Amino acid sequence: MRDPKVVCAGGFILLLIVVAIAAPLVAPKDPLAQNLLMATTPPAGFPGAEPGSLLGTDGLGRDVLSRVIFGARVSLTVAFVAAGLACLIGSLLGLLAGFLGELVDALISRLVDVWMAFPPVLLSILLIAVIGTGLHSVIAAIVVIDWTRFCRVVRTETKSQAQMDYVVAARTIGFSRPAILFREILPNIVPVLIALLTLEMGIAVVVEAILSFVGLSVSSDTPTWGGMIAEGRQIVHEAWWVLAVPLVALFATVVAFNQLGDGLARSLDPVLRR
Amino acid sequence: MSAPRLAIEALSAISLRDGNRPILRRVSLTVDTGEVHGLVGESGAGKSTIAKAILGIIPSQVKVTDGRIGFEGRDLLALSPRDLRAVLGRDIALVPQDPSTALNPSRRIDAQMTDGLRLKRGLSAKQARLRAGALLEEVQIRDPERVLDSYPHQLSGGMRQRVLIAAAFGLEPKLVIADEPTTALDVTVQKQILRLIRSLQERHGTSVLFVSHDFGVVAKICDRLTVLYMGKVMEQGSTADVLAAPRHPYTKALLAANPRYDRPDTGLEPTPPEVIAALRAEIAAFDASVMGCRDG
Numbered sequence: 001m002r003d004p005k006v007v008c009a010g011g012f013i014l015l016l017i018v019v020a021i022a023a024p025l026v027a028p029k030d031p032l033a034q035n036l037l038m039a040t041t042p043p044a045g046f047p048g049a050e051p052g053s054l055l056g057t058d059g060l061g062r063d064v065l066s067r068v069i070f071g072a073r074v075s076l077t078v079a080f081v082a083a084g085l086a087c088l089i090g091s092l093l094g095l096l097a098g099f100l101g102e103l104v105d106a107l108i109s110r111l112v113d114v115w116m117a118f119p120p121v122l123l124s125i126l127l128i129a130v131i132g133t134g135l136h137s138v139i140a141a142i143v144v145i146d147w148t149r150f151c152r153v154v155r156t157e158t159k160s161q162a163q164m165d166y167v168v169a170a171r172t173i174g175f176s177r178p179a180i181l182f183r184e185i186l187p188n189i190v191p192v193l194i195a196l197l198t199l200e201m202g203i204a205v206v207v208e209a210i211l212s213f214v215g216l217s218v219s220s221d222t223p224t225w226g227g228m229i230a231e232g233r234q235i236v237h238e239a240w241w242v243l244a245v246p247l248v249a250l251f252a253t254v255v256a257f258n259q260l261g262d263g264l265a266r267s268l269d270p271v272l273r274r
Numbered sequence: 275m276s277a278p279r280l281a282i283e284a285l286s287a288i289s290l291r292d293g294n295r296p297i298l299r300r301v302s303l304t305v306d307t308g309e310v311h312g313l314v315g316e317s318g319a320g321k322s323t324i325a326k327a328i329l330g331i332i333p334s335q336v337k338v339t340d341g342r343i344g345f346e347g348r349d350l351l352a353l354s355p356r357d358l359r360a361v362l363g364r365d366i367a368l369v370p371q372d373p374s375t376a377l378n379p380s381r382r383i384d385a386q387m388t389d390g391l392r393l394k395r396g397l398s399a400k401q402a403r404l405r406a407g408a409l410l411e412e413v414q415i416r417d418p419e420r421v422l423d424s425y426p427h428q429l430s431g432g433m434r435q436r437v438l439i440a441a442a443f444g445l446e447p448k449l450v451i452a453d454e455p456t457t458a459l460d461v462t463v464q465k466q467i468l469r470l471i472r473s474l475q476e477r478h479g480t481s482v483l484f485v486s487h488d489f490g491v492v493a494k495i496c497d498r499l500t501v502l503y504m505g506k507v508m509e510q511g512s513t514a515d516v517l518a519a520p521r522h523p524y525t526k527a528l529l530a531a532n533p534r535y536d537r538p539d540t541g542l543e544p545t546p547p548e549v550i551a552a553l554r555a556e557i558a559a560f561d562a563s564v565m566g567c568r569d570g
């Protein structure tokens with residue numbers, strides 16, 4: 001666990017979580033309060049900066065820092081809930097397919113094949129068209145599309161683990177099938193699963209940003225990084241910071257999730273941990 | 275003499291993948307109480323298939339066509355999976371071939387040893403840990419506490435095999451299947467492991483079915499032995515008799531193929547072609563008469 005990757009990336013994510021939870025306390029201003037007289041003031045240190053707005057204001061005079069902080073709430077909620085659910089559903093089906101084999105495996109594997117042949121963007125827009133926009137739709141869209149990722153990997157891993165000598169040995173002690181699956185096989189898949197889950201969190205953050213960029217995520221009165229990027233794009237020539245700040249936040253978060261996944265995969269594997 | 279502990283009768287099996295090629299040809303053997311019985315043969319002779327049939331882990335491409343595996347008056351082949359699970363681990367345990375793959379790499383030794391003790395012997399977590407420590411001492415591991423807290427990759431091959439032997443005998447089974455338990459170890463460790471199995475077996479009165487391709491190993495540990503070739507029993511008898519006066523030409527050829535330290539120039543010749551030809555003819559005649567198979 002002393003891996004600098006894990007410490008840095010994990011620390012950043014942890015900080016982000018704390019800030020997101022404590023957003024009303026941490027944010028210097030109300031993220032929705034408009035002040036057209038103070039519109040597009042640059043960040044501190046640039047000519048024309050206002051002392052109250054550390055990272056400047058947007059086209060409607062709203063405080064960019066406060067909006068980024070509140071935007072983290074949406075991003076992190078989606079990251080944890082969507083990736084978690086996709087992981088849960090995909091891994092369960094993958095474990096079943098890999099462990100039971102035969103008919104169950106054939107059914108689940110074909111389902112995954114058909115599912116993955118469907119264009120994901122089309123699928124998510126279709127889904128949102130049916131169940132409407134909002135946070136729950138974004139989460140549903142990510143789960144519905146990305147469970148296959150977990151299912152495939154977990155199925156393959158389970159299949160290869162099931163043939164290992166120690167699984168055969170466990171069968172010769174007379175362990176039941178669930179006991180073998182959860183005690184012998186699952187612990188060997190967990191490192192891969194955690195890496196995959198953390199990577200998926202990064203992906204979920206990006207997907208949420210894309211969907212809110214095109215206005216398919218939460219309503220526009222909730223600040224989101226994607227929504228801020230969309231607004232910032234229109235006035236990038238007058239006020240670059242409105243685009244740059246949420247972009248950096250998004251970028252840093254995704255990098256942190258990816259690095260954390262990579263580091264955790266290493267430090268959780270008892271053989272690699274040496 | 276009382277009834278044998280394990281009585282395999284006319285066990286026959288075929289490979290479904292390979293044009294129904296016979297793998298076992300009416301193999302019969304018995305393991306008595308407190309006996310170490312060697313099952314010898316070259317690779318592909320069907321030794322492992324017998325071991326797997328006893329343990330109920332026959333691969334899906336192999337089908338047992340005939341025979342029974344009698345254990346304490348019951349036919350293991352006829353047991354339901356649930357009943358077989360109850361017997362395995364409690365009355366029958368396995369010492370696997372390769373200690374580097376037979377332990378789960380992501381679980382500590384403690385967890386792996388106590389699983390069986392808790393499930394099959396009904397011990398509490400605390401009791402199981404104490405028992406596991408005592409078992410490790412019994413297989414001459416000096417610092418059991420450290421080993422219990424280790425992961426398998428932190429132990430040497432010989433150490434891991436000791437752990438596996440301790441785990442198998444620790445369940446106090448009546449029969450231990452030792453599937454080439456020393457093949458993956460180097461010679462000096464082999465000797466210690468053999469001595470260990472023998473002493474544990476004697477102390478607990480356990481019967482052992484010892485699967486090996488190596489006459490040298492079998493000679494050291496087995497009371498009786500069965501020589502297998504292409505799934506057919508070639509010779510059976512007490513180890514001393516078979517080694518001193520092998521009756522079957524195949525056994526003679528196998529013994530001659532063992533390297534001898536006193537005469538380095540001998541022992542490396544392949545089995546003479548006329549012996550192989552005679553063997554094949556014998557097998558073919560057997561198949562034609564008993565099994566009614568086409569010759570393969």
